[in-house]
Amino acid sequence: MSRRRRCRVANGKARRKGRWGEEIAAKFLENKGLKIIGRNYTKKFGEIDIIAMDGDVLVFVEVKAAVNPQFHPIEQVTKRKQRILKKMAEIYLAENELLGEVDCRFDVVTVQRLDDKIVVEHFPDAFGM
Helix, strand or coil: CCCCCCCCCCCHHHHHHHHHHHHHHHHHHHHCCCEEEEEEEEECCEEEEEEEEECCEEEEEEEEEEECCCCCHHHHCCHHHHHHHHHHHHHHHHHCCCCCCCEEEEEEEEEEEECCEEEEEEEEEEECC
């Protein structure tokens, strides 16, 4: 018996929220001294929201945005999502001939609109390769 997975396609509202969060996250990371070198790196089974350099370290960033959430957005970065991000990073490294050439890490940035304020949190090295 095959396992069925729900097909999810972001609607316009969800896509706008995601782009809104990514814009805020990118500015936040730049203000912390990271250099953004790529955004929305996409392949058929996944996407890396932001790719940045933190000194000599290549950083793959997952952004999670929420408006008045019941749960913290970091909880949306599931083990399955982590596996997808790791695979995407391997593809990026291979395509750019960087496998074994550069240190890398996975960060998560959460952006929340809580009532009338925006809260941004950065979780460096949130999970390993």
